[in-house]
Amino acid sequence: MSLERKDEYDHGAWLAEKDLSIIEKTYLMTLIWLDKRLRIVDYLELLEDMYYKINLQMPKSHTEQYNLDNKFWYWYPLYALGSFSVIAYIVAAVSGALLGFYYAPSTAGETPEAYEAIVAIMKDLNFGFMLRSIHRWSAQVMTAAVFLHMLRVYFTGAYKEPREINWIIGVILLSLTMLFGYTGYLLPWNQLAFWAGQIGVEMSLAVPIVGEWTAQLLFGGFSLGQPTLIRMYILHVFVLPFVVTALIALHIGIVWMQGIAEPH
Amino acid sequence: MSDSDTNEPRTDGSGPGIVAPDDEVPTWRERKERTTGLSRLTYEYFERARREDQDLRQESSYVERDVLGFPAWPHETIRNLALASFFTGMLLFLAAMLPPHLGDPANPAETPSVILPDWYLYWSFGLLHLDPINPELAIVGGEKIMSDELYGVLANVVTVGAIAIVPFLNKGSARRPVEEPFWAAVGVGGVVFAFTMSILPIQDMFPWAVAITFDLAFFLPLVAAAITYAVLKTMREGYMYDLNRRYYRLRPPK
Numbered sequence: 001m002s003l004e005r006k007d008e009y010d011h012g013a014w015l016a017e018k019d020l021s022i023i024e025k026t027y028l029m030t031l032i033w034l035d036k037r038l039r040i041v042d043y044l045e046l047l048e049d050m051y052y053k054i055n056l057q058m059p060k061s062h063t064e065q066y067n068l069d070n071k072f073w074y075w076y077p078l079y080a081l082g083s084f085s086v087i088a089y090i091v092a093a094v095s096g097a098l099l100g101f102y103y104a105p106s107t108a109g110e111t112p113e114a115y116e117a118i119v120a121i122m123k124d125l126n127f128g129f130m131l132r133s134i135h136r137w138s139a140q141v142m143t144a145a146v147f148l149h150m151l152r153v154y155f156t157g158a159y160k161e162p163r164e165i166n167w168i169i170g171v172i173l174l175s176l177t178m179l180f181g182y183t184g185y186l187l188p189w190n191q192l193a194f195w196a197g198q199i200g201v202e203m204s205l206a207v208p209i210v211g212e213w214t215a216q217l218l219f220g221g222f223s224l225g226q227p228t229l230i231r232m233y234i235l236h237v238f239v240l241p242f243v244v245t246a247l248i249a250l251h252i253g254i255v256w257m258q259g260i261a262e263p264h
Numbered sequence: 265m266s267d268s269d270t271n272e273p274r275t276d277g278s279g280p281g282i283v284a285p286d287d288e289v290p291t292w293r294e295r296k297e298r299t300t301g302l303s304r305l306t307y308e309y310f311e312r313a314r315r316e317d318q319d320l321r322q323e324s325s326y327v328e329r330d331v332l333g334f335p336a337w338p339h340e341t342i343r344n345l346a347l348a349s350f351f352t353g354m355l356l357f358l359a360a361m362l363p364p365h366l367g368d369p370a371n372p373a374e375t376p377s378v379i380l381p382d383w384y385l386y387w388s389f390g391l392l393h394l395d396p397i398n399p400e401l402a403i404v405g406g407e408k409i410m411s412d413e414l415y416g417v418l419a420n421v422v423t424v425g426a427i428a429i430v431p432f433l434n435k436g437s438a439r440r441p442v443e444e445p446f447w448a449a450v451g452v453g454g455v456v457f458a459f460t461m462s463i464l465p466i467q468d469m470f471p472w473a474v475a476i477t478f479d480l481a482f483f484l485p486l487v488a489a490a491i492t493y494a495v496l497k498t499m500r501e502g503y504m505y506d507l508n509r510r511y512y513r514l515r516p517p518k
Contacts, residue, residue, distance in 0.1 A: 080347060087348050091355055107370070115369040122366065133359035141355055143384045154430070154451050157439040164431035171428045178384055185382050194370035195379040203392070206413030224372070261439070 078156075079260070081149035085177075086248065088142035093241065095135040102128070105233035107189060107226045114189040114229060139181055146177050158261035166254045169247060176244050183236040189229060197224045197232075380465065390461030391423065392416030396478055427454075442503040445496035453489030460484050 011032050020028065034040055102121050106113035121128040150170060153159050159167035182200070186193040201222060204214040212222070218235075220227025381389050395412040410418075434447050441448035460481035467477040 083344070083348070084351055087351055088355065091352060111369045115366075118366060129363060130359060133363050134356060136364040137359040137362070138355050140382075141358070143382075147384065151451070151455065155441055155448065157434075157444070157447075159431045160437075160439075161431070161435050167431045168428050171424065175424060178388075181382055181384060188366060189370045190367045191370060191374075191376050192367055192380070194372065195376060196381045199379065199381065199389070199392075202413060203417050206411055206417050208414065224370075 078148070078152040081145050081152055082255075085142050085145035085149055086252075088138045088145060089244075089248070092135055092138040092142060095131055095138065096237070098131055099135055100237055103187070105187070105229050107229055112189045114187065118188045139184060143177055143181055146174055150174060156261070160261070162258055163254075163261065166251060166258070169251050169254070173244065173247050173251060176240060176247070180236065180240050180244065183232045183240065186229070186232045187236060194224060197228055201228075378466075386462035386465070387423075387458040388420050390464035390481075391419040393464040393467070394419055396475075440503075442496050442500050445493050445500065448496055449489040449493040452492040453485040456488040457481075457485040 015025070015028060015032075031040070099121065102117060102125060104113050104117045109116065118132070121132055123129075125131070153167070153170070159170075182196070186197050197219065201215055201219050201224065204218065205211050205222065207214065215222055218231060220231050380386070392413070394416055398408050398410070398412055398415040400406050400408050408415075434444070438444045441451075463477065464481055467474050467481075470477055
């Protein structure tokens with residue numbers, strides 16, 4: 001007596017009733033053998049799905065669909081602001097990694113060592129001045145692009161109903177971008193950096209209960225010094241890059257899943 | 265074999281052995297449908313959602329296109345690469361033309377005459393200068409409830425919070441500013457407010473009284489919002505006809 005059920009999924013019987021060549025038979029039996037163990041069918045389905053998703057075709061072009069043939073100006077360029085901020089972020093990451101080779105987060109010495117390092121990058125290092133310039137400008141452009149991107153999303157109503165989560169992630173990303181800029185602003189340890197840091201300490205100290213704790217955590221004390229600089233450095237090159245990159249991936253992933261809001 | 269021939273109950277803990285499945289034995293699908301708790305609920309919900317989706321698609325009067333987007337290659341990819349390289353080139357050009365400035369090294373003993381963050385934090389820095397409207401309570405004898413600094417920090421938190429809850433206040437299918445003049449006015453007012461807040465830290469530098477600058481910082485956003493509202497309200501009628509024709513066919517209003 002056999003426990004195997006004789007049903008439509010009995011591949012052996014199905015195989016037997018077909019008149020197959022030896023090659024076909026071997027192929028099919030191998031396939032069935034593998035499929036029983038690895039469920040290849042599921043993955044084939046995935047592949048097929050991907051194939052059709054990649055090779056989609058549209059009956060109407062973008063301009064036809066939105067009847068734009070007679071329009072000179074359109075909102076469409078503003079839809080590139082999100083990817084512009086990503087590009088600027090990548091440029092900033094590359095140039096920042098190169099700058100990191102030559103920078104030292106230290107306030108030691110008559111003139112702070114960090115400041116000396118920046119001076120050395122700008123004066124002695126080949127291409128160093130340009131490198132710092134690229135890093136700074138890509139940061140500026142990224143911040144500007146993020147702001148304008150938010151305005152575009154607001155004025156085209158793209159934040160509405162199914163997309164609330166992405167709007168909130170976007171607000172968080174905007175805040176983190178500004179924090180990125182702020183921590184980077186403090187790294188050269190010049191007068192501007194020092195007094196901007198002073199404002200930060202005073203802001204956190206103004207908060208009643210958690211203020212002193214925050215000042216300790218973020219600025220390493222109630223007055224600025226070596227601990228502040230090293231904390232800003234770690235935030236700028238270690239913590240924020242991971243957090244912001246992960247959030248950008250999530251942000252774009254959700255856009256991919258939900259689609260770009262109509263109309264565009 | 266001799267062991268199984270005897271019908272005496274066995275004391276070694278082994279069970280009655282495997283029973284062949286008959287018609288009474290539930291299939292895996294039935295078992296899955298019979299399970300209870302969260303997994304059962306999830307399963308039921310997904311089944312219902314799928315059916316609902318299918319019904320909606322079948323009932324819908326508008327024709328669903330069988331294909332939904334452009335091919336990514338070659339058009340889109342080449343266009344995106346071109347845009348990206350143009351943009352990067354623009355960045356390098358900026359960097360080459362406008363080199364960054366490096367001021368004096370940090371000196372805790374010497375406070376500079378102007379303390380400013382980078383430009384994108386001007387609005388936030390401006391919100392720290394709201395001390396004239398920090399409320400005073402008569403009960404506490406005219407003293408302020410909280411320090412001016414705390415008031416400024418809270419103003420920052422409130423601003424970011426207000427931006428974050430926008431999608432929960434404004435719902436619906438309207439997409440263009442002309443469709444919702446009020447929200448467009450709020451947006452324009454907000455942008456102008458960010459600029460007027462940015463000039464608060466340097467309010468002493470204007471040739472007129474400080475109070476005038478401070479009042480203007482709150483009055484100008486309102487003016488801008490009112491103008492936006494009026495203009496969009498006027499434009500609305502002519503625009504709505506075109507809008508309806510253009511894309512309400514794709515996105516029928518509920």
